[in-house]
Amino acid sequence: MHVTGNEEFMRRSLAAVWHPCTQMKLHESVPLVPIRRGEGIWLEDFDGARYLDAISSWWVNLFGHCNPRINAALHDQLGRIEHLMLAGFTHEPVVQLSERLSALTGNTLGRCFYASDGASATEIALKMSVHFWRNSGMAGKDRFLALKNGYHGETLGALSVTDVPLFRDAYAPLLRPAGIMPSPDWRGAESGESAQAFALRQAEALERCLERDHARIAALIVEPLVQCAAGMAMHHPAYLRRVRELCDRYAVHLIADEIAVGCGRTGTFFAHEQAHIRPDFLCLSKGISGGYLPLSAVLTTDRVYAAFYSEDPARGFLHSHSYTGNALACRAALATLDIFEQDDVLAANRGTAARLTQACDALRGHPRVAHFRQCGMIWAFDVARAPRDFARRFAQHAMTRGVLLRPIGSTVYFMPPYVIDDEAIALLARAALLALDAALES
Secondary structure, three states, X not given: OOOOOHHHXXXXXXXXXXXXXXXXXXXXXXXXXXXXXXXXXXXEEOOOOEEEEOOHHHHOOOOOEOOHHHHHHHHHHHOOOOOOOOOOOOOHHHHHHHHXXXXXXXXXXXXXXXXXXXXXXXXXXHHHHHHHHHHOOOOOOOEEEEEOOOOOOOOHHHHHOOOOHHHHHHHHHHOOOOEEEOOOOHHHOOOXXXXXXXXXXXXXXXXXXXXXXXXXXXXXXXXXXXXXXXXXXXXXXXXXXXHHHHHHHOOOEEEEEOOOOOOOOOOOOOHHHHHOOOOOEEEEOHHHHOOOOOOEEEEEOHHHHHOOOOOOHHHOOOOOOOOOOOHXXXXXXXXXXXXXXXXXXXXXXXHHHHHHHHHOHHHHOOOOEEEEEEEOOEEEEEEOOOOOOHHHHHHHHHHHOOEEOOOEOOEEEEOOOOOOOHHHHHHHHHHHHHHHHHHHHO
8 A cells, every 4th residue: 555645544444434533524624644664663654753652542551552572472473373253263372362361360260261452351350250150059149339430431231331422322221220329539629538538438328239239230340440431539558458359248349451451561461469368250451451452351260150950951141252262362472471571561661650740740740730649551631621622632632742641631640551651651651741731822
């Protein structure tokens, strides 16, 4: 394919592609950003301009674009098997990946079920939970609880436990809404109240709900430590410890949606580790394949698995995807796990996080910045008195300075690939500060 430049490629894309999560009319005034290639933390357009990918291409890219080690693993796998139906068949990458993911949970979550995207992982966990209770003689446990402002995907089941009106309201007639519990987002704490005390106070509503309705509730779904689509709302690990206790007491499953916050993003490989708990279901996607190929997984316990093990087909888990356990995607995930081990990534990230946080001193002290916060390799701050179109303005000003940033409303966040270096850190902090001032002045 020969493309002469950005303008031609934008024209062709707008004529043929319906872009996700996008009001297409917006692109009459805000141009698409056509990308020709990527390398490391950089994206390059058809005119040769480069942009620092400071949001990891929708939070998926961990070790840079066109990573040589992941590339090599995929080249090797292409010479073996690219895809195989997983019903009645199996292959080496999916077995190895399942074993390694289970080992990362201390083998407490020893059963892995695969799909292609995060929303599908949510659907699988919800269905498994309800079907488990049905197989266990408690068919009345078929309702779900979720957190205020939580996001778990945009398929119908996932939307039912999502509390973001922009995504949910248009499809409300198709949904079976969950019960919504208060969020432990520490920005809601009273003056002088610690994040831990606030988290425990917010869990009191969950305790009252479970005490009253536990016979009808199958599961609670949470995004551990960071509710990303809610504007990077962060909470204390004590909340997770408390909800684990409550779910155990009232026989309710705990689903940990680590689609965005897993794979090292919060500082530990799994976010729930910081609370020293294990969920009943663990949903993974996004970074699990290094940002290369669509892949998601749901890990669960032997106890859940045993409830489906029967000669009766109706007791089996009735869910499938054509590309479940795709061999190439699993091999990319294995290469990603290799990098974590070989490069001691979690330790390296602690140093990177400290340097980036220090580089943001001027941002933290900006008079319009509130609630500057950081969790592992996620940073965020809220902009006080932001204009209505702040997110669009900020993104455009950041792009003119060579940095890809996409605020969520009036919240600016950084979620860069783990391989960001000191020069790029300085560029990111400087560009964000300049874009902030420009967006507030324009």
